[in-house]
Amino acid sequence: METEIAEKTASGSSTRVYLSILAFLLVVLAGVLVLSMGMGATKIGVREVLTSLLIGHGSGSTDSVILFEIRFPRVLASVLVGAALSVAGLLFQGLFRNPMADPYVIGSSGGAALGAGIGLFLLPRFSFLGFGAAAAMAFVGSVATIALVYWLARTNGRVPVVTLLLAGFAVSTMLSYSTYFLVVLDDNFGLRTRVLASWLTGVISVPRWTQLEVTAAMIGSGLVFCFPLARRLNTLALGDDYARQVGVQVEKTHLAIILAGSLLTAAAVSLGGVISFVGLIVPHMARLILGPDHVRLLPVTAIAGAIFLVLADTLARTMLAPSEIPVGLLTAFIGGPFFLYLLRRTRREYTL
Amino acid sequence: MTPFLEFLDVSFSYERNSVLQDLNFTMEQGECAALIGPNGVGKTTLLRLAAGIAACSQGSVSLDGRRLDALPRGEAARMVALVPQRFEVPFDFTVEQIVQQGRTPYLGLFSGFSRRDRIAVERALELTAVTSLRKRVFNELSGGERQRVKIALGLAQEPRLLLLDEPTQNLDLGRQLELLDYIRVLNDEGVTVLAAMHDLQLIPGTFSSVLLLGPDQEIRKGDPQDLLQPDILERAFDCPPRRHPKLVVENRILLERTP
Numbered sequence: 001m002e003t004e005i006a007e008k009t010a011s012g013s014s015t016r017v018y019l020s021i022l023a024f025l026l027v028v029l030a031g032v033l034v035l036s037m038g039m040g041a042t043k044i045g046v047r048e049v050l051t052s053l054l055i056g057h058g059s060g061s062t063d064s065v066i067l068f069e070i071r072f073p074r075v076l077a078s079v080l081v082g083a084a085l086s087v088a089g090l091l092f093q094g095l096f097r098n099p100m101a102d103p104y105v106i107g108s109s110g111g112a113a114l115g116a117g118i119g120l121f122l123l124p125r126f127s128f129l130g131f132g133a134a135a136a137m138a139f140v141g142s143v144a145t146i147a148l149v150y151w152l153a154r155t156n157g158r159v160p161v162v163t164l165l166l167a168g169f170a171v172s173t174m175l176s177y178s179t180y181f182l183v184v185l186d187d188n189f190g191l192r193t194r195v196l197a198s199w200l201t202g203v204i205s206v207p208r209w210t211q212l213e214v215t216a217a218m219i220g221s222g223l224v225f226c227f228p229l230a231r232r233l234n235t236l237a238l239g240d241d242y243a244r245q246v247g248v249q250v251e252k253t254h255l256a257i258i259l260a261g262s263l264l265t266a267a268a269v270s271l272g273g274v275i276s277f278v279g280l281i282v283p284h285m286a287r288l289i290l291g292p293d294h295v296r297l298l299p300v301t302a303i304a305g306a307i308f309l310v311l312a313d314t315l316a317r318t319m320l321a322p323s324e325i326p327v328g329l330l331t332a333f334i335g336g337p338f339f340l341y342l343l344r345r346t347r348r349e350y351t352l
Numbered sequence: 353m354t355p356f357l358e359f360l361d362v363s364f365s366y367e368r369n370s371v372l373q374d375l376n377f378t379m380e381q382g383e384c385a386a387l388i389g390p391n392g393v394g395k396t397t398l399l400r401l402a403a404g405i406a407a408c409s410q411g412s413v414s415l416d417g418r419r420l421d422a423l424p425r426g427e428a429a430r431m432v433a434l435v436p437q438r439f440e441v442p443f444d445f446t447v448e449q450i451v452q453q454g455r456t457p458y459l460g461l462f463s464g465f466s467r468r469d470r471i472a473v474e475r476a477l478e479l480t481a482v483t484s485l486r487k488r489v490f491n492e493l494s495g496g497e498r499q500r501v502k503i504a505l506g507l508a509q510e511p512r513l514l515l516l517d518e519p520t521q522n523l524d525l526g527r528q529l530e531l532l533d534y535i536r537v538l539n540d541e542g543v544t545v546l547a548a549m550h551d552l553q554l555i556p557g558t559f560s561s562v563l564l565l566g567p568d569q570e571i572r573k574g575d576p577q578d579l580l581q582p583d584i585l586e587r588a589f590d591c592p593p594r595r596h597p598k599l600v601v602e603n604r605i606l607l608e609r610t611p
Contacts, residue, residue, distance in 0.1 A: 097442040228461040235453050237443055238505075244405045245434050246456040246509065247426035292443035 018296055021289070025303045032307050033079070036314040037071040041322060044071075070206050077207045077215075077271050078313040078327075079306040082278060084219045084268040085109075086305025087226060089279020090286075090297055091261040092146070094233035095254060096159040099287075100342060102279035103265045106149050106168040108142045109276070110175035112262075112269035113199045115141020117182045120192060135214060138266035145171060146258050161343075176200060176274070199273035202328020204313050207271060218267035225260045226298055229253070233294040275309070275328045277335020282308050284342065354417040356381040356544055357402060357513060361411035364397055371397050373569045375411070379546065381512070384539040384558065386549040386576070389565035390589050395548040396437065398565065399515045402546065403434035415513065429457035433511035435502045437518045437548075441490050447501050448486040451476055454508025476507035479541070480534055496527030503534065507543075514538060516547035520554060532558045552580060564588055 038044040044052075044063050052064045085103055092101040092108070103109045119137030152167035153159045183196045198205065207215075232253050235243045240250050268275070282305040283297065290296050309327070312334075316327040355378035362375040371394045379385055387395050400406040401413050404420040413420045415431055423431075433454070441450065454476065455469045477483040480500040485493065490501060499519060506514055519535070520528040528551070536558055539545050546563070549555055555562060555576050562579040564572045566588045572579060585591070 099442065231459075231461065234445075234449070235456050237445065238441060238450065238453055239436075239439065241400075241405060241436060242439070242453075243456075244425075245403055245429060246454065247424075247429040248456065249425070287443065291449070292445050293449060 018290070022299060022303070025300060025307065029079075029303055029307050029310075032310050032314075033075055036075050036078075036310050037067060039314055039318050040066075040071065042066055073209065073212055074204060074206050074313070075310055076212060077204050078310045080212070080215055080219050081204060081268045081272040081275065082282075082305040082307070082309025082312075083302040084222065084264040084305075085275060085278040086282035086301045086308070087223060087279075087298065088261045088264040088268070090283040090294070090301045091226065091229070091233070091257050091264075092279070093283060094236060094294060095150075095257045095261070096153070096164055097237060097239075098159055098161060098164055099284065100161055100280070100339075101164060101168075102277060103142075103261070103268070104172070104274060104276040104278075105280065105339070106164065107145045107172035107175055108149075108262060108265045109269055109274045110172040110179070111141035111143075111145025112138040112266045113141070113274050114175045114179045114182075115139070115144075115266070116199065116270050117179050117196050120195065121182060121186070132214070132270075135218065135266060135270045138270045139218075139262055141175075142262035142265045142269075143258060145175065146262060150254075150258070165343075198326070199269065201326040202273040202275035202331070203324075203326040204272040204275075204309075211271065215267040215271045218263055222260050222263040222267065223302060225256070225263070229257055229260060230294040230298045233257070234292075237292070237294075273328060276332045277339060278305060278309060278312075278331055280342065281331075281335055281338055284338075354414075355379060356383075356416055357546070358414040359398075359401070359411070360414070362401060362408045362413060363410040364394070364401060364406065364408050366397075372401075372408075375569070375571055377563060377571050377573055379544065379561075381544055382539070382542060383560055384535070384545045385561045385563055385573075386547055386555045386559040387563045387565065388549055388552060388555070388588075390567055393565050393567060393569075395565060396517055399434055399517050399546070399548060402513070403432050403515055404428045405434070426457045429509060431511060432513040432515065433506035433509040434515040435506040435517060435519065437521065439498075439502055444489045444491060446487055447482055447490055447493070447504075448473070448477075450490050450501060451482075451486075451504045451508050454505045457509060472510050473508050476504040479507060479537060480504040495522050496524070496530065499523060499527070499531060500534065503531075503538075507538070511543065513544045513546065516545065518548050518550055520549070520551060528554060552585070555580065 034046055034049050037049050038046060042063070044067065048063055049067065052067050088108070089102040092103065092106055093099050095101070096106070115137035116134040119133035123133035149164070149167045149171055152171070153163040155163065179196065179200055183193055186193045186196065232248060235246060235248050236250070236253065244250050283301050286297050286301045286304055290300060312330050313327045316325045316330045319325060357379040359375050359377050362372060363370065364372040375398070387398065389395050397406060401408055404413070404423070404425070407421055415428070420428055451473050452465070455465065455472060458469060477486060480503050482497065482500050482504055485497060485501070490498065493501065503516070503519065516535070520531055523531060532554060535545060535547065547559070559576060562574060562576050564579055564584070566572070567590065
């Protein structure tokens with residue numbers, strides 16, 4: 001009898017449901033990927049996409065060149081950026097104990113973009129193990145920004161919505177205008193200017209394979225790094241004091257969260273620039289379905305984030321074809337009102 | 353015999369303000385003590401020191417003969433639990449998910465819940481009568497229910513010393529008495545209890561001893577009937593004469609019912 005109760009309470013009753021959700025999302029992701037690769041100026045049927053993917057590069061047809069040189073890298077980039085931004089949002093919401101935190105809102109995307117811009121300017125040829133200066137500096141920029149906002153917004157171990165939003169707003173405004181200043185400084189209007197300008201609005205262009213490899217490595221290690229933090233995020237949600245009381249090393253854990261979140265943000269930004277609100281929408285949706293347990297939220301958020309951004313980017317490049325809308329513009333259109341709705345709700349729920 | 357909890361010449365200051373000074377007292381295992389004193393005298397700080405989440409600037413706090421500051425945090429957390437006064441949860445965690453967090457000192461980063469962890473959570477839920485609330489969202493519970501969940505969270509730690517910071521605050525009369533019943537049950541189970549109490553009327557009948565932290569930082573310990581005397585309380589709580597808390601000992605309306 002006792003065991004029976006115990007088994008049931010090991011959150012076991014809904015484990016099956018959870019795994020089905022996870023499997024369902026993976027299937028949706030696969031479907032979205034195939035469909036998205038078929039869409040664009042040249043329509044490619046589902047069967048052609050699948051056979052091309054199975055056969056590989058070899059076939060040499062125009063379709064297969066388009067798929068492998070253009071569509072596949074871009075869709076893959078969307079997957080990476082969407083997963084990274086969503087998980088970073090989840091981490092920052094846990095860190096600030098606040099559902100309004102997101103890499104864009106708290107300025108870490110802006111910090112990463114400025115860092116990447118500076119890297120691109122000062123050390124365009126620097127490279128270490130395939131990591132260019134831009135990616136490395138994006139990481140530095142993100143860490144520095146979160147550290148600053150964390151320091152500005154925290155009062156007595158709590159981060160009230162108001163101070164978080166104000167600090168995040170002020171810091172990210174400064175950062176984005178600094179990045180804009182770099183664009184102005186750069187008077188040759190070459191590739192560098194275009195890259196910088198696209199970082200400001202958020203554009204997923206067709207990345208080079210080396211670039212994809214580097215960011216995939218960053219995001220992969222960021223995600224792996226997250227898993228042991230997920231349980232800690234649950235404990236931290238009950239407050240720093242409580243977490244300390246049950247033996248969690250609060251400061252070290254906060255630092256680990258900042259580093260992991262920054263790694264993810266930096267990778268996402270160096271690939272797609274500042275894409276707003278993804279890290280807000282996706283974790284919120286996941287939380288509505290699964291509840292607040294971070295251990296369960298983490299994989300779902302990553303996959304759902306990938307789906308969300310693949311869809312958004314597909315829309316962005318097909319809606320007004322042949323011209324493209326920056327995907328950052330699209331997520332801002334969706335995310336802005338959503339952000340306001342959340343703000344309204346949050347204000348009602350917690351009088352902070 | 354070494355005392356279970358021992359404060360030895362403990363001083364604590366926060367940003368140059370001295371909060372506690374040269375505090376000395378001991379508690380035996382199995383005691384159920386109420387900590388009383390005027391507002392701002394440092395009751396919460398004293399509890400935080402006993403839980404080991406604040407470190408004293410001078411002196412030492414020992415638990416079962418071992419200095420708390422020399423114990424690894426995780427080990428201390430398996431001996432003592434603090435149920436805080438303020439407890440805000442930003443997300444919609446269920447009661448069960450919250451109480452499970454009490455097992456944190458027993459879990460590694462990757463290890464799952466063992467049978468023992470589950471049983472501890474069940475017991476904690478049962479002892480505080482919140483088993484039926486397990487799937488409810490904590491933030492949607494009433495004040496009394498929340499208070500009991502907080503205690504369940506502390507109990508899931510399986511502490512030998514349970515520290516409670518104003519457990520009856522914001523509760524109606526019925527819920528206050530109910531909470532005292534739970535505290536008595538825990539104490540009977542062998543848990544040593546130290547609770548900061550505001551309502552002095554609730555002390556006799558539940559608590560076996562009283563710790564009075566006075567405004568001049570002197571601490572006195574004694575039986576409830578010895579310490580809850582008008583002249584003592586009048587001085588400690590700075591009450592004007594004629595309005596002094598004679599009521600506490602003479603008007604025992606609430607307390608007659610307690611076994």
